[in-house]
Amino acid sequence: MSNTYISAELRRLVITRAERLCEYCLLHEDDVYFGCQVYHVISEKHGGLTDADNLALACTTCNRNKGSDVGSIVLPLNSGVFSRFFNPRIDLWREHFRLDDADGIRIVALSSIGEVTARILKFNDTERLLERQTLREINRYPTREALSRLR
Numbered sequence: 001m002s003n004t005y006i007s008a009e010l011r012r013l014v015i016t017r018a019e020r021l022c023e024y025c026l027l028h029e030d031d032v033y034f035g036c037q038v039y040h041v042i043s044e045k046h047g048g049l050t051d052a053d054n055l056a057l058a059c060t061t062c063n064r065n066k067g068s069d070v071g072s073i074v075l076p077l078n079s080g081v082f083s084r085f086f087n088p089r090i091d092l093w094r095e096h097f098r099l100d101d102a103d104g105i106r107i108v109a110l111s112s113i114g115e116v117t118a119r120i121l122k123f124n125d126t127e128r129l130l131e132r133q134t135l136r137e138i139n140r141y142p143t144r145e146a147l148s149r150l151r
Contacts, residue, residue, distance in 0.1 A: 015029075015036075021149075024062040024066075024088070028145070
């Protein structure tokens with residue numbers, strides 16, 4: 001949680017820049033029960049600033065799962081290799097993830113950054129897959145805005 005006030009103007013900038021998509025799982029804020037939240041990519045407790053370069057839009061599920069973490073150990077865990085999480089301010093989604101060709105709802109990691117992000121944010125847990133499948137069936141996933149980030 002942020003301790004610093006985020007102005008309405010800065011919130012609008014973040015939301016507009018994200019095209020109202022969770023910048024992690026690419027769900028549109030209209031399609032998630034609790035909407036999306038402006039949050040710190042690098043939390044304040046880790047020295048993250050409250051500025052446009054360190055703020056992103058995340059759905060409640062991604063935000064809750066990420067918490068104040070900045071990364072994780074890459075699987076297999078005995079590798080001992082630490083990787084940072086996907087950072088929507090400096091990374092391109094398509095370089096770290098893709099949608100599974102078979103079903104179009106499973107998010108496949110393409111890098112160690114993608115692997116730790118997808119695992120810790122639980123992109124492919126059953127309930128999240130069902131959510132995307134339902135949205136896909138009513139032509140809400142991926143949205144036009146999300147498709148632009150896939151290409």
